[in-house]
Amino acid sequence: MAQKISNSVLKRLPVYLSYLKSLPEDAPENISATTLAAALNMGEVQVRKDLALVSDGGRPKIGYQRLGLVEDIEQFLGYDNTNDAVLIGAGKLGRALLGYSGFSEYGLNIVAAFDSDASVAGTDASGKPVLPLSALEDLCSRRKILIGILTVPAAAAQGVCDLLIRNGIKAIWNFAPTHLDVPPQILVQNENMATSLAVLSKHLSAQMKGY
Ligand SMILES: NC(=O)c1ccc[n+]([C@@H]2O[C@H](COP(=O)([O-])OP(=O)(O)OC[C@H]3O[C@@H](n4cnc5c(N)ncnc54)[C@H](O)[C@@H]3O)[C@@H](O)[C@H]2O)c1
Numbered sequence: 001m002a003q004k005i006s007n008s009v010l011k012r013l014p015v016y017l018s019y020l021k022s023l024p025e026d027a028p029e030n031i032s033a034t035t036l037a038a039a040l041n042m043g044e045v046q047v048r049k050d051l052a053l054v055s056d057g058g059r060p061k062i063g064y065q066r067l068g069l070v071e072d073i074e075q076f077l078g079y080d081n082t083n084d085a086v087l088i089g090a091g092k093l094g095r096a097l098l099g100y101s102g103f104s105e106y107g108l109n110i111v112a113a114f115d116s117d118a119s120v121a122g123t124d125a126s127g128k129p130v131l132p133l134s135a136l137e138d139l140c141s142r143r144k145i146l147i148g149i150l151t152v153p154a155a156a157a158q159g160v161c162d163l164l165i166r167n168g169i170k171a172i173w174n175f176a177p178t179h180l181d182v183p184p185q186i187l188v189q190n191e192n193m194a195t196s197l198a199v200l201s202k203h204l205s206a207q208m209k210g211y
Pocket residue numbers: 088089090091092093094114115116117120133150151152153154156159160175176177193
């Protein structure tokens with residue numbers, strides 16, 4: 001299963017996973033790609049192909065053993081080994097992410113937040129520490145942190161990104177609405193609301209024209 005997987009498959013896998021995990025404990029033991037596709041209103045062929053990429057547990061006419069499929073998808077997505085991360089910018093968004101307990105289900109553990117404003121240092125409502133930037137180097141090297149979450153204003157994002165890379169960060173989850181210049185070996189995942197909203201409003205206006 002060393003095959004390269006497209007981003008669109010990677011985005012669909014958590015959708016399957018969250019549906020499978022939402023089923024009650026006494027739901028049928030097996031589930032077919034057809035049932036899953038119908039429940040999620042997705043194309044059956046696509047679901048079948050996606051599942052075959054991550055699990056070899058599919059049986060003709062029976063489908064997949066439901067719990068086995070959950071395990072296969074989680075293992076494929078790496079949710080079974082937790083990745084520690086640091087978050088930079090303990091403002092409104094940063095604190096919301098820091099307090100979100102659901103990340104553990106996705107194998108993400110935010111160890112601490114950092115902020116340039118010394119007055120916000122202390123402990124967050126979630127119990128996670130908010131530290132001054134001067135403590136970043138020590139924590140990143142001690143805990144061998146590889147993931148950085150950027151929730152600083154756009155104007156500060158590139159500088160903080162460079163600082164993270166200097167401290168060994170290899171993957172950046174960027175919430176600041178700005179492009180980041182990084183060396184080729186560094187992975188950046190942008191969470192840009194403007195692009196999502198553009199898709200939403202374009203679809204909506206196309207639909208409204210039909211009324
Ligand atoms: N609030 C939201 O709902 C939301 C949604 C989507 C995207 N964003 C984006 O997320 C980012 C943060 O938004 P916010 O609303 O939380 O802002 P905020 O002003 O509440 O928080 C920003 C925090 O970053 C800190 N900071 C500034 N420069 C820094 C630096 N160089 N190093 C470390 N910390 C620094 C500030 O002290 C502050 O605590 C922005 O880029 C914003 O566009 C916010």
